[in-house]
Amino acid sequence: MRFLPREGYTFPPDPRLYVFGTGKRIFPERYLADTLFFITAAMILSVFDIEKKVGKDGKVIEPVVNPITGATTHMTPYECAIKPRYRLLSAGDVDIGKNNTG
Secondary structure, eight states: OOOOOOTTOOOOOOGGGTTTOOGGGOOTTHHHHHHHHHHHHHHHHHHEEEEEOBOTTSOBOOOOOOEEOSSSOEEOOOOEEEEESSTTOOTTTOOOSTTOOO
16 A cells, blocks of 8 residues: 555655754754654553543543644643553552652
8 A cells, every 4th residue: 555645735744854953053963862762652652551541430531632832832731541561560660750859
């Protein structure tokens, strides 16, 4: 199967082309940063299941997609369920950011 754009459709620009700057001001370690982000995301996803939060009534809570813009763009906070993929990991074995002091 080939993924060709439909007639009249153009692909959105690749964010990696402008997120690290351009020309003389381009970030020299852009390849390292891109690779480290990929490795970190792959390691997290290999150990945890990240799912939508389930409410007390048993229904899935859909996160609201509402970006906050400013100097940087980020999503509004939302809840999700982060569960270890393996039974060997218990809640006491894994710190998922609840006890961070820094």
